[in-house]
Every structure is written in structure tokens, then in C-alpha cells.
Amino acid sequence: MRRYMAAVVVLLSACAAHAESPSGTERTTLIASVIDQLQASYIDVEQANKLAPILRHADFSQAVDDEAFAGAVTALMQGVTKDQHLRLLYRAKQFQSRGSGVPASTEIVEWQAGWKRDNYGIERVERLPGNIGYFKINYFWDAAGAAPSIAAAMTLLAYTDALIIDLRDNGGGDADEVPLIASYLFDERTHLSDFYRREGNITEQQWTYPAVAGIRYGKAKDVYVLTSKETFSAGEGLAYALKNLKRATIVGETTRGGAHPSRMRRLNDHYEMMVPASTVRDHVTGKDWEGVGVLPDVSVPAEEALTMAQVMILKKRLVDKPNAENRDEIRKRLAALGPGR
Template sequence: MISLLKTQCLAWALILAVVFPFFVQANTPLSPAERAASIDGIVHILNQQYVFPETALKVSALLQQQEQNGALAAITTQEQFADKVGALMRQYSGDGHLNLALIAEQGGVSHRLTETEERKINNFAFEQARILQGNVGYLKLHKFWQAEEAHKVGHAALVFLSHSDHIVIDLRDSGGGSPQLVQYLISHFVPEGTLLWDLLDRNGKSTEQVRSLAVPDSELLKTKPLYILQSDGLVSAGEFFSYTLQQLGRAVVIGETSVGLAHYTGAAQVNDWLFVRIPMYRPINPVTGTNFEGVGVEPNIKVTAEMALYTALRLANKGR
């Protein structure tokens, strides 16, 4: 009888959670004083850390103006604040990397986005490594994970493909992630010590030169014709990968122009419930002297994302 009651209670709890989700998704109240203090905290962080000082000043002034003229008075919860003020920051800066997040929701302060999509979690987002018709090696990647295990999985996949005649890397459904994994994967295709990008701080001072690494069992890959597939949703780390190999003359990029989010992003705590993900460093490509921020990576061969793989296979199998 007790077991039956427990089962019935659990069933009702599940029904209530589905039918009345507001029972478990309560918003946290935010007073006008707390809202104003949070704006001040964001402004301080922007002017101390944002990659472009002039943009930081502009965004700060606009946020303070919005608060002072009462335009933010309708924001009465922490959740609304993170959502609406974060959107304003991106609107004023034109920077898709700039956003606010709740510490409780994210489980702490981190520049890494909480990932929930299965294909971006399973096997560290390496979904496929196979040989297509014509001995074309194909690798499908959904995200650049910041984990040592991701390096091992990526290396194993590329070594498996190294005896194919051509390599296709499919980033059409990929998101951002780790520049360290980008560096490591690129290192399979270029000579050790190749300058990949220079990292500048908000004052334009070089803080690091990122070069390709020594990678075992990668010699065959360094001479294989390489095609990278991208869509108009590709962002950040995925763009780094395609842009760097394209500008080095090492890969042909096929598909659509990507989003254009190039900056290194960190995280800074505003108060005990809020933090800001904020671009802090600007990468500079040694070939172009710039990057893809705001303009995206322009493909060598522009076709729809749906036609990108077909186009790559036609190129790889030309003459067969």
C-alpha cells in the first residue's frame, strides 16, 4: 500500500511538472536598486575587460541611459535581466559573443556554454569518421570540446582517415568551443611550428603567438587535399578552423558564409547571481592581418549548405 501511494504521488508530481511548469520554474525577484547596481557592475567589467575599449564605452553609456530614463523598469526578475540586458549588450556592440548568464543556472561562472544537445555531447561531438565513394575520408564534427579526451578522439579519427585520397571535414552543424582543440586538429594538416594566429589584448598588445603542434602519425594528412564544409550558422571555433586552414592555402572551404564571431571569450562575475561572458582577446591571422569578426568566413566555393558535400565529392572525384 505504501509503495502504491509513493508511485501515485510520483506520477502526480510528474504530471504537475509538465502541465504546470511554473511550479518549478519560479523567477527570482529583482528590486530597482539591485537592477541599477547590476548595470553598474556590468559597466565596470566592460570598461576593464572588453576587447574594444571604445565599444565598451558606447555600450556602457547606452545601458546607463536606459536605466536612468526608466526603459528597464519593467525588468523585475533576475531571469528577465539576464535575457533582456544581455540582448541589449549584443545589440549595442554588434558582438554575438557578449552575453549575461545566471550563476545558478550555469552551475558557476564559466565562459563555456552549458551543452544539452545530444549530438554535441556524445563522443565529444565527433559523430562520423568514414570512407565515402572514391576513397574520400569524411569527418563530421558538431562542436570543438575543451577536453583532453576530445583531442584523443579527434586524433584517432584523423589517423583512421589518413589513407584516403581526399579529406572532407563537415562543420555544417558545428558550433563553437575550444581554440585549443582547433589548434590541435589544424596541426594534423600543416608543418609543426606554423604560425596560426596572433592573440592581441584590448590595447593591441600581442599576448601569445599560437603555432601548430607536433602530432604523431599525421604525415600522410599534411599533403591530402582538404575540403571544409560550412553553413551560415557556423560560429567561433568552427570558423577559426576553416578560416585558418583556408588562409594558409591548405583547405578549400565550401558552403555558406559563416556568422563571424572571432574573439576569445572569458567570464567575469557581476554579483552573487550574475556573470557576463565577455570577449577579451582579438586573434589576428598572419596572412590577412585581420580576422573574420563581424563578416564571417567567406567560402572559396559558395553553394547552399545542402549542396556542400555533393560539391566536395564532385571535386574529389573529378576525372574518375
Template sequence: MSTTIIDEALDLLCANYIFPAKATEAAAAIRARRAAGEYDGLDEEILAARLTADLAEVCADKHLRVRIRDADLHDVLTHDEMAAAYREGLRHANYGIARVERLDGNVGYLDLRQVAEASMGGRAIAAAMELIAHTAALIIDLRKNRGGAPNGVTFWTSYLFRDDETHLNDIYDGPSGRTRQFWSLAYLPGARYPDAPVFVLTSDVTFSAGEEFCYNLQALGRATLIGQTTRGGAHPTQFFPITPTVEITVPMARSVNPVTGGNWEGTGVVPDIEVPAAEAFGLAYRRALEHVLTTPAPASVLAEARAALAGPEA
């Protein structure tokens, strides 16, 4: 069984990885280790971890992983079955939106754990943005965000710009050799949020599409990032089942930011204000409340902001 897993993993790697030369080098190294008996007698979980570590030794790519599949995916093997499981998972996760509310002082707060495909999560995203549309500042909490879909990043962040003239990101696709541009959208359901300050919270868990969210806004000067340097994965991937219980995720593309010309692969996104992740919300909330006090808000809102500033959270 281990031979089948290794052979299939390496075939998928060499056929799809965004950096073909690295794929060939990594495959040769793993075949040499197999010939030396290094994978003999390993169960699936240990084998998957070893293969992931050995791939990282050559490729240093945090999206490139061999791993055990979730138990509820063991019978999900075809493309259509995987798409259906993804849709169902998004629905149960509320399309990544864990919490949305108006905080005291008229500050909006979004706790976003996953970036959903825009075609699936668009209505939920629009509803969340409608709830914070009239706030004076916005905190977007990505400290537990582990990624998602690039077009979901485009949908979310388009709300933070006035029109469709903001170039957000490019993604180079290895198999086709094409580069796709991502721009802010011309139409969005509900009101935009183009002017009020935005604070984005980060941690060393923030990953992939969550990092793109951060990186794009930082590069465009549209948000202040507060927290820890993110995990460092900038290569969109595809999942391939090897067996009902083992899969490989292979990066097939790479992000190219139109402002910086680079991305966050391996380095992570460095916040504008670096503090422990647990302290990021308090600092962002204080900054947001201080901004509210500079606005011509109603007296009741200003009083609320002053009271919140005096409280423990800020």
C-alpha cells in the same frame, strides 16, 4: 534583483572587455536606460535578452552576451566547478566529433560540432584523423560547429600541414597586452594529412573557433570552403556567472591572422564557393570524387568513385 544583475554585468564588462572605450560607452548607455526605467519589471530571461541587444547596439560583438545559464550549471559558480563541468560536457559530446568515416570512393568525412581543448580531446582527435589518414580527399563539415578552443583549432589543423613551420593565427590578449602566436605542431600522434585536398563545409551557424578553423585554412590556401558565410565572431571570451541562473560572456582577446592581418569579426568567413548550406556536402563530395579519379588509385577504388558520382549524394 535586476539592479544587481545589471551592476555586476557592467562591472565585469568594464573590467574585462577587449575594447575598454566601447565597454565604458556601453555601460553609460545601459545605466541611462536603467535610469529611464527601461528594465523595470523584466524577468531574468527578458532582461538578459535586452541587455545583450543593448550591448550589441554599441559594441556589435556577437560574443558579448548576457544569458540564462543551463539548468545543470546553476550550482557551478567557481572556476574549478566550471572547468569540471566543461570537461564533463566535452566527454559526453565525444569532444565535438559527431561522425567520422570513409565514404565511397575513398573520401574522408569528419562532422565536427565543437572544437575541444587539445589537452582534453587530443586522443579522440588523433583517433579520428587515424581513421581518415589513407583517404584521397577529406571533407570537414563545420556547418553545425559553434566554436571551442583556439588550441584545439591548432591541434586539428596541424594534421593538415607537413611540419611545425606554418604560422596559423595570433591572439592578442587584452588584460595582459600580450600576443600569443599559434603555429602548426612539431609532433602529433599518428599520421599527418598534408597533401590531399581538403573541403570545409560552412553555414551561417558556424561560429567562433569553428570560424577560425575555416579562416586559417582559407588564408593559407590549404582548403576549399563551400557553403554559406559564417556567423562572424572572432573574439575569444570568458564566462562569468552573475547569479546561479544568469551569466555574461565577455570577449577578452581578438584574433589577428598573420596572413591577412585581420579577422572575421562582424563579417564572417566568406566561402570560396557559396551555395546553400544544405547543398554544400553534395558539391564537396563531387569535387572530392573528381579528384580521386585523377589519382593512381586501385581499380576498385576508381570504380567506387565512379559509382558514387552517379549516385544521388554527388
């Protein structure tokens, strides 16, 4: 499963705490492991080769403990590559799957319980005045587990006249949730993007689903996606695909710019590395948003994006349906959203 890994890295390192400084030998071994992972899997081979000697000769003596050391290595790697997904992470609590490189089943159960408590990142689903649907989701994680909640949310919103998807606080997560959500917004199978994975030299296409649970929203009604400078990774992926397919209007701020799906690699009992091993190419543009972010169609401060989207929807309704019976209600709602609306 492709992972962007940005939103819930806190779940993987929640037990992080300061510890005694590791020895020089331990750090040398860790750096060698980091370099091995870069050269084996990192999507940008040129940058991986560039980083290797820099890491070997870097002075990390000012890092007073393990957590600081991980932060210093991360800062160096990101400083060279500008890749916000590339990270070394430290966890004080020993991993349950010692040295295996993959999470233990008990760890996965713990994570799944946390995702369920958070309702898989879904914060709000409601019908705003004017029959406008509002769907706020703060991370994407475990698409299979999230599917029933997504279906319930989209079914609740199915009969609204327009839809706002709020990704302003979305830090990414599971790339497989992008086609899951997008599938509700189209009437037919639609090619979203292509994933190129360096390992194995493999390209995988990402399409919407031929069928969805619950009620499909369809392609006829307007969709607006809210973004901020904090929107990242898979959250950006959804906004980017919908924008380029002209299925949604993006309202808000330019996003952070992280387009490299990543995998977690455990280096020892306390350290793991986030390795961007893939890149995404939009089906329409052939490009990605790495380092540049997703540019909004309507640029406004993030805190004003929800109001702006509602105003755009309501004003469009007055133009499209000048004789609508509820036009007075629409005007009242516009006035309530702020002076001059």
C-alpha cells in the same frame, strides 16, 4: 586557456528557468558589474565606454524576470557592438562556487562528463565512397581531453585520398582545438594566427604542433571544409586559417562572424557574463572575420555542401588521373550524387 565559449554556453546555463523579477536595486547593481567588466576587459575600449552610459540609463522594466532581464541586457549590448560573443547569462540554479568568479571543481567534473558523452563534439568519422574521408565535429571543447578522440579520428582517415571536415553545425568552443586539428594537415610547424588580449596588452602566437598523436594526414592531399551560416567562433577560426594558408577549400555558406575569444565572469550567485577579451589576427592576412564571417571559396546552400565537395573531389580525380583503374567507379559515384554531376 583561450575560450570562444559559444558552443557550450548551454552547458553553463542548462538550469535556467523563469524566476521572480529582481528588484530595481539588484538590477542597478548588476548593471554596474556589467559595466565594470566591460571597462576592465572588453577588447573594444571605445565600445565599452560607449555602452556604459547607455546601460546606466536603459529601461529594462519590460523584462519580467531574471532570464528576460539577462536577455534584454544581452540584446542591448549586441545591438550597440554587433559582437555576438558579448552576453549576460542567468542561471536559476545557484552556482556552486558562490561569488568566486570561477567554476567549482564539481562543476568542471560535470561539464567534462558531458563532453565525454558527446565525444567532444565529434559526430561522424567515416570513409565515403571513392576513398573520401569525412570528419564532422560540432563543437570544440577541452582540447587536452579531446586530443585522444581527435587522434583516433585522424588516424582512421589518414589513408583516404581527400578529406572533408564538416563544420556546418560547429558553434565554436575552445580555441586551442584549432591548432590541434590543423596540426594533422601540415607537415611542418605552421603559424596560424595571433591572439591579442587587452588585459596585460599581450599578443600570443598560435602555431601547429611539431608532433601529433596518431597518424598525420599531411599537406599533400586535398582538404575541403564545409561551412554554414551557423558556423561560429572557433569553428570559423579553423576555416579561416586553413583558407588563408591555402590548405583547404571552403564549401558552403558565409559563417556568422564571431572572432572575439571570450571569458566567463561570474557577477553573483546566478548571473555570469561572457566578455570578449581578445581578438584574433590571421597570420597571412593580418585580419579577422568579426562581423563579416568566413567567405566560402565555393558558395552553395549548406545542405548541398557535402555533395558539392564530393563532386569536386571526384571530378578533380578524373582530371588528375585520367587513366585510373577505378575511373568507371568514379563516374558511377558522380552519377549517384545527382543528375548532371
